[in-house]
Amino acid sequence: MSLDNISCQKSFGGWHKRYRHHSKVLGCDMVFAVYLPPQAEQGAKLPVLYWLSGLTCTDENFMQKAGAQRLAAELGLIIVAPDTSPRGEQVPGDPDGAWDFGLGAGFYLNATQQPWAQHYRMHDYVVEELPALIEAHFPASDQRSISGHSMGGHGALVCALRNPGRYRSVSAFSPISNPMDCPWGEKAFSRFLGDDRARWREWDASVLLAETPAGSCPPLLVDQGDRDDFLEKQLKPEALEQAARKGGHELTLRLQPGYDHSYYFIASFIDTHLRHHAAALGRV
């Protein structure tokens, strides 16, 4: 597994670096970004927060706009931001060129239907291949947490709930909470997973949370703006709330008055999320 460093920029005493590598899982070259806090140069292995971005994003959006590096540098957290789908000429995108499916919109699942099944395996990439790479090449421990925004909030919740014990904590901004029951999710799931809605349940955070045994869900924080244009039709945090109640899980769901779906919202509350993860990762 070789990594090509494509950029390196100092940030808050640490380093923002981007790498290209060949992903066996996805069958294409991928780019990811890593923020290494200053403590990474002192030898000790540091815990890692994985950040999953939303529709249309790449590894760059979070690193440029969330303002997470300041506190990550203080807390000694590594942050890893993968891309949002497989990429490259061999990777099929939305047949109509839409932005809510395919390239930039991999939904962090393993597709079972053709022509998607060959490359669209973002779940296995994010949960297995990428952490193996990170832990082999950087001063990263196997203590992991995961967070994300919108489609990436769905991804973070699903990765954590499908893989008990793998993440110490999970959080999300404006997640697609119940993709089986919203237009973005129905479009993506029907293509990636086929028409059998029973198979969709394995990739729906609200379904998974309701079925997770009480006491086995990692600490769970969700922020949602109440002026988010996608709130009612696509995001549906009330489904997550009901699932938490049903499953007997503690969910901190904060409805933030006046905030929208943008990175201005994420930046405003990223510190709380970093502290949430740092506490679970033993950094505070």
Add this chain to the structure above:
Amino acid sequence: MSLDNISCQKSFGGWHKRYRHHSKVLGCDMVFAVYLPPQAEQGAKLPVLYWLSGLTCTDENFMQKAGAQRLAAELGLIIVAPDTSPRGEQVPGDPDGAWDFGLGAGFYLNATQQPWAQHYRMHDYVVEELPALIEAHFPASDQRSISGHSMGGHGALVCALRNPGRYRSVSAFSPISNPMDCPWGEKAFSRFLGDDRARWREWDASVLLAETPAGSCPPLLVDQGDRDDFLEKQLKPEALEQAARKGGHELTLRLQPGYDHSYYFIASFIDTHLRHHAAALGRV
């Protein structure tokens, strides 16, 4: 003077808003961004920090990438980010379509040569028309400071030095410190101002600083990364340092090891600049 609000996003308890208006000075429609901290809703008039961006930028780069809102919200500073040149079909750009002159590259001066003189009057726009608009439409006092990056660092220094008493403090990241003596500046000045280099001196921060009477320069902070690709050929902070010595001015010039020319550098040190301005503006 009417303002059309084109977006409004909550950020750290305050608001990031963008406006379009017709500029009489520039003879075209312009867009600017304003960050209003939470204190702006409490009635008192707040001081304003003007931020001037670099080549190719618009009002958006700083607001999206610098991470300034967190501390501005705490300190009660309004931040205003104008565009970097006049815009529109009637505004001539670089004849060769280059990115370092014309559209997105107005150099914050008043052009005297055709075809630039009609629209390229960014100095008067930034120093006079825009503050008048801001102070008429927002809870903004007439206490002003100014900062910027690269071409905008040059702009901030020149606006402050040409207009004694107008700004309480000035700062810059990686400014073009001596534009008369670097390729970017020579290209822009020869076109905007003509071939008589004596006229260029009025728009060169190092010349202006050397000629400013001791004691009449506002508090002056400059940060410069030592891995900035433009450092030697274009930025030349040593010229500013010599000018400060010659003029008897106190200049805090910090060479930051490992940092480049990007917003990752700006974000890493924006807090120090905000505190520098807040101190001069009576907010700390």
